[in-house]
Amino acid sequence: MVVMMWVRFPLSLRNEKVLLFERGIDICHETGRLWWNRFCPLFAGDIRRQRVSRMRGFCHWHLVERCVKLDGEMGYLWRAVDHEGDMLESYVTRTRDKTAALTFMKKALDRHGSPEASPPIGCAVTALR
Known part of the structure; x- marks a missing residue:
């Protein structure tokens, strides 16, 4: 959830920490950064593959x-x-x-x-x- 919020919305990791604390999740902003470093390349690769497969027949x-x-x-x-x-x-x-x-x-x-x-x-x- 932290990584998807960071990718989708232009928030800082400290702002995400506050939003998650309001939902009952207490994490350090550094933990969010470590998760972002680990999972964002996976998400970006998946998004890129989906985009390429959608554009395969588009040919522009x-x-x-x-x-x-x-x-x-x-x-x-x-x-x-x-x-x-x-x-x-x-x-x-x-x-x-x-x-x-x-x-x-x-x-x-x-x-x-x-x-x-x-x-x-x-x-x-x-x-x-």
């Missing part, structure tokens, strides 16, 4: 490639971005390697289905209906 994502500077050196960032602008997958490499790009693309296709067709560069993008 695209692939973006960017040049980025990491520690003063140029690198390449490949991202799979959904229709809301959220990053689904990412991959960074120092070289523009064909095999790495194909591996990333296959992983993204397996997890999220085939992407929507994007208009050619220079074409005006019309509003989605």
Whole structure:
């Protein structure tokens, strides 16, 4: 309950301690933090898996490639971005390697289905209906 309250509502652990004390549960805020550290990654992974499975047939994502500077050196960032602008997958490499790009693309296709067709560069993008 502590972890779900912390995930769902923007409360501090001390505020949650007070709310739980009103319900007859007396815990230390540090206990709540330890539970959060243990269980939040499990909840986040479950939520991510559910979201991916729901979006599997939705197919509104695209692939973006960017040049980025990491520690003063140029690198390449490949991202799979959904229709809301959220990053689904990412991959960074120092070289523009064909095999790495194909591996990333296959992983993204397996997890999220085939992407929507994007208009050619220079074409005006019309509003989605």
